[in-house]
Amino acid sequence: MEITAAMVKQLRERTGAPMMNCKAALTEAKGDMAAAEVLLRKQGMASAAKKSSRATSEGSVGAYIHAGGKLGVLVEVDCESDFVARTDEFQAMLHDLAMHIAAADPRYLDRGLIPADVLEREKDIYRAQLPANKPAAVLDKILEGKLEKFYEEACLLDQRYVKDDKITVRELVAEKISKFGENIAIRRFVRFKVGDAPGA
Numbered sequence: 001m002e003i004t005a006a007m008v009k010q011l012r013e014r015t016g017a018p019m020m021n022c023k024a025a026l027t028e029a030k031g032d033m034a035a036a037e038v039l040l041r042k043q044g045m046a047s048a049a050k051k052s053s054r055a056t057s058e059g060s061v062g063a064y065i066h067a068g069g070k071l072g073v074l075v076e077v078d079c080e081s082d083f084v085a086r087t088d089e090f091q092a093m094l095h096d097l098a099m100h101i102a103a104a105d106p107r108y109l110d111r112g113l114i115p116a117d118v119l120e121r122e123k124d125i126y127r128a129q130l131p132a133n134k135p136a137a138v139l140d141k142i143l144e145g146k147l148e149k150f151y152e153e154a155c156l157l158d159q160r161y162v163k164d165d166k167i168t169v170r171e172l173v174a175e176k177i178s179k180f181g182e183n184i185a186i187r188r189f190v191r192f193k194v195g196d197a198p199g200a
Contacts, residue, residue: 001030001031002031003023003026003027003031007026007031007033008022008023008026010033011025011026011033011036011037011040014033014037021040022036022040025037025039025040041167041171041174041175057078057080058078058079058080058081058082058084058085059076059077059078059079059085059187060076060077060085060086060090060091060094061074061075061076061094062074062075062076062077062091062094062095062097062098063075063098064095064098064099064101064102066102069194070193070194071102071191071192071193071194072102072191072192073098073099073101073102073189073190073191073192074098074189074190075094075097075098075101075186075188075189076186076187076188076189077090077093077094077097077184077185077186077187078184078185078187079180079182079183079184079185080182080183081182084180084182087180089179089180090176090180093172093176096163097169097186097189098189099162100156100159100161100162100163100169101156101189101191102191103162104156104159104162105191106154106155106156106159106189107154107155108154108155108156109155109156109157109186109188109189110155110156110157110158111151111155111157111158113155114154114155122147122150123143123147126142126143126146126147127143129146130142130143152168156169156186156189157169157170157173157186158170169186173185173186
């Protein structure tokens with residue numbers, strides 16, 4: 001199948017990947033747009049993994065105040081250079097991440113930051129819900145599935161991205177790392193809601 005310039009342009013608009021990468025992905029996927037997008041996502045994750053050990057000593061703080069001023073978010077995203085931090089695209093990503101946090105209300109940045117007592121409490125709740133008449137291996141699988149669901153709801157990086165629920169926030173960051181050519185890390189965030197108790 002012939003890969004047209006219009007197809008390459010469409011894939012670039014959907015993924016933000018460089019033109020040459022889009023053309024190569026479309027060629028490999030024999031013109032299948034969805035398959036080409038998956039290929040580019042995989043490349044982005046691989047590229048992000050290679051860059052993940054690089055220091056992120058620059059960055060920016062983004063803010064989002066929801067209509068009416070009852071809900072606000074601050075989020076710090078770090079990168080390798082001040083040049084990238086000041087770009088419109090980086091600033092737009094910051095705003096979108098702050099908006100995502102306002103909407104999705106994550107409690108933790110990543111699953112590794114969940115306190116052990118909180119995780120144990122969740123496991124106890126899930127164990128109490130398990131059926132008694134199933135083999136241990138099946139019960140372990142059910143518990144694992146419930147924990148994954150908990151991570152997807154509670155951890156920012158595991159959440160489905162509100163502007164594109166086909167990807168997680170972790171995958172969004174990986175795509176941006178691939179695009180900017182620098183390591184990027186969400187460092188921390190805080191979400192304020194009028195009426196919430198401190199630490200709630």
